[in-house]
Amino acid sequence: MFKKILKRPAFALVTSIMLLFLGVLGIARLPIAQFPDVAPPTVYVSIAYPGASANVLIDSVIIPLEQSINGVPNMRYMVSDATSAGEATIRVYFEPGTDPNINVVNVQNRVNIMSSRLPELVVREGILVSQVVPSMLMYLNLYSTDPNTDQKDLFNYANIYIMPVLKRIQGMGIPTNLGNRSFAMRIWLNPERMRAYNVSVEDVMEALAEQSIIGSPGRLGQATGMTSQSKEYVLTYVGRYNRAEQYENIILAAKPNGEILRLKDVCVPPEHHTPTWAPTEGEGEGEGEGEAPPEGGAKREHAGIELGSEFFDIYTDVDGHPAASVVLKQSPGSNAAEVIDEVKATLEELEKSFPPGMDYEIAYDVSRFVDASIEKVLHTLLEAFILVSLVVYMFLGDFRSTLIPTLAVPVSLVGTFFVLDLMGFSINLITLFAMVLAIGIVVDNAIVVVEAVHAKMAETHLSPYRATKEVLHEISGAIIAITLVMTAVFVPVTFIPGPVGVFYRQFGVTMATAIVLSGVVALTLTPVLCAMILQPHEADHADAGHDKKPRDLRTTLTYVLVGVPALAGLGYLAYTLWGPPGLLIMLVPFVQRPFSRGVDWVTNLYTGILRPIVTRRALTLAVVAAFAAGIVVTNAKMASGFIPGEDQGIIYAVLQTPPGSTLEYTNAKSQELEKIAKQVEGVASVTSVAGYEILTEGRGSNAGTAIINLEDWSARENTARDIIEELEERAGEITDVKLEFFEPPAIPGFGAAGGFSVRVLDKTQSSVADYQRLGEVNDKFMAALAERPEVQKLFTFYASDYPQYEIIINNDIAMQKGVSIDKALENINILVGSTYEQGFILFNQFYKVYVQAWPEFRRMPEDLDDLFVKNDAGEMVPYSAFMSIKKQQGLNEITRYNLYPSAAIQGVPGEGYSSGEALQAIQEVAAETLPQGYDIGWEGLSWDESRKGNESVYIFLVVIAFVYLILVGQYESFLIPLAVILSLPIGVFGSFFLLQLVGLANDVWAQLGMIMLVGLLGKNAILIVEFAVQRRAEGLSLKDAAIEGGKLRFRPIQMTSFAFIAGLIPLAIATGAGAIGNRTIGTTGVGGMLLGTVVGVVVIPGLYYLFGRLSDGRKLLPDETAKPLSEELEAEQPEAPEPEPKPEPSAAATDEPSDDPEDPGAQVEITAEPAAESPGPASEDPDDKS
Structure with a gap:
């Protein structure tokens, strides 16, 4: 069927061109991301x-x-x-x-x-x-070198001019300005003045509500249908106040004699007045900074009423300058790369209108790592393509033959992007990894065709066209089988649930699509190119290069004088551009012939090894069993993991000062850390944030975070972990601080930091949550964990010893003094805690009005005794008369998990241990130390990893089952496919062994490589078994068929396998962004293919011989020549005469008409049938040494 493609070469060429065209369209439409959307x-x-x-x-x-x-x-x-x-x-x-x-x-x-x-x-x-999306997309800092610009100015500039524009970007989540320094009208009350004037907080709030109001008077002259008027007038009112002087003049009390008490009279700063309980008229109006502002509303210091900040809960500093920090997150389903590009373009445009001295810095940008990782993979893709081409050239020996399989790579890979677009995938590390691995796979089918055409021309001296025609008839079944098996490997993995299932799905679809397209190319484009550009093998012709005239002396000198300098120049250029690999490329043509002779020698050696061992069935089974046992032993010792952390070019430092520390104290410690971090080599910039911790995005005066931005991977030799070790050593000089360093999570969207996240849960369901008891349990649990080497950098913000004071009100006394308990608590809530009333519009933004006592009146617990509340009789009653306070300890931050009180713990795996081992250690410690009623709960990536179970094992078994069933259908035998299946443990052991040798874990990357390896190793075995089956059908003995199958396929197997290994070498030795994932998947492939190619090709013929003996001559269904059972029983009697030999059928009776008179394949099929039907002595090999 497929040989007809040679009659339609234009169709074959156009098919590949259309695949390229559709793939380019898909690339233009596909979004770019670090990983698939799995969060x-x-x-x-x-x-x-x-x-x-x-x-x-x-x-x-x-x-x-x-x-x-x-x-x-x-x-x-x-x-x-x-x-x-x-x-x-x-x-x-x-x-x-x-x-x-x-x-x-x-x-x-x-x-x-x-x-x-x-x-x-x-x-x-x-x-x-x-x-x-939980994880940060970008982290911006707006800072100014102008000493007159403070954090409040920067925050509000960002809030007014930058944030509204960023919110309109498609795909943007909710931008967050850390802290809340938004403008607010701050009314600072002086409790002493309020007592003197007999003014309560309730009086102030009522005055604000009555006088700063929105009025809607209506219109004069509005039509009523009863009067005629030529004009109408709109009535307006000033509305809610938005200037400090307007609030200063709010009237609290007025007497008939003209005396007026204004709000500014009870907002005098404590350091600018002389306390008196009976101020005369006008007192307080001309004192200190409480007086009316000068004309024009000039800025005043220590004003009792001012345009200040809503809160003062966070300090941000960038390299010594005050800053406003903005956290950007993307909305679910959006394209991170597009959002980041749009943000950068918007900031560049907004920067043109910045005030003098103001600038911005992108402290964190997830696209830095994404772009660097993808660029690294694309670079690896190019390197793999070049290396694969070189290996193919080394085996085939001429550029024409190398060009044909090389062209199959871009057609198959680029065409795959069209399918990815249809599936709604993205260009991410998973799909690009699949592309890199696919290079060595998609070239296989084309290599099989080209090598077979060369072999046919060498054996029969046919023209390239006729040789290609015969080859298509012989190997099209093998190519289809290989394609089906390789595709079937990746079908089951698409059904894995959870985030890892998304990884497997995109990886599997990408690989399967590339493999299917490579099969299409191998049966369409490759044969056409073979017939078009290959040259015939004519050993007796001078134009074949074997009988050329000897060069004269002048020609030889010309070659030496011109060629040597030219080659030297090209070699120097290649070394300058690409280093040692470039020089290696230049040397390839000179070593090809010795290499080819070496391959021939190895092939003969291989055949010699097979002859004495192929029939040793016990030895074959022992070798397979030994490798299977090696898998079990190695897997038990090898570290397991989920998604390994990578050097993403950023480090988070989380610090915690003692409970009760002020924000100013925490800020001072944060700046100490900032100075130390800036001195470490490889650190580009540092942003310190006091009052905010990034792990839970919570706030507290004793919490701080530093975002340490590292230099580009190419500009530093030390990794993020090296920098963390140095930071930990240097930061030890910061006293009175608990400090830990973390990297971002391996997958965006799974928490704020890498490592593991676990919570200790209080499930006792007591009537009142016992946070002190939870703290004790948590401390003991962390102490036990700290003794395990599998975990390190344990950190928690749970602290039940935060200094607190409990307010105790004597209800009897309060009622006797006419004090409403509700009003007393509301009054103290406003004076100490602050509240807002109404709001106002300024700069086209809505701001709040906050009422609170001056800080001097709420510093210490005893200051509460000097506060007053108005009773029912209008008298000012001190709180000390009915209220007392009790010192205690409690929590400043309370967290809960699934309705249970919890204590969150963050950590990372210990040095040399994987995340899977760390989680196992945590579960063991929890079972040993947690008392009854307490448990642990996982969050983030740890939640998925803890539920992973043995899914990968089951999927691996399903993959093997799929391969087996397809091969059963291919060979019409349930035994022959076992020769393919039992050869797989050799390569799998090679992967496990090399992973353990280099210290990598059996994680998702390794498992993806294992699945890919099953297909590749199965492909090698199929090639040997397929040709052995063909030779057996032609009448060879099992032993000779097994040896012949191995011999015929040895060279192409070595070529395709080493081409694949060459494509993986750049991954296996990768450095920089994404290096761990690159090395893991590369090492898995190199170890498995290397051992599977070297040892597997020796074992596979033996396995075929073993199962061939068991299945030879056995059919699932009897054919029409089978005798009735009665005749078979009679034939078994000893006196029965031997049957006469059947006459040979005539050619006319046996030959079936062929669709092509030049095609000898039909003859082979007909003559092979009697041998296949005869199970007699030919199946019994005299050399069998089982």
């Missing part, structure tokens, strides 16, 4: 409760919302976090593949059900439900 969709529920402690948030907001959200469809797990900064978040993680928009709607509906039961202030602040 679980996450819905964030953000809550604000100003002034509330973590306990209050948990009891009044988090628990009700958790109970309502719990069990939402497709939910994996839920994590809650509440801090004493008055903020809380609930993160709900869903199964990958679910619609993130539906997830948001489902969560929003459940929040709405519970919103009526939440505190009024929480509802007024608003509960934000949003979907976003």
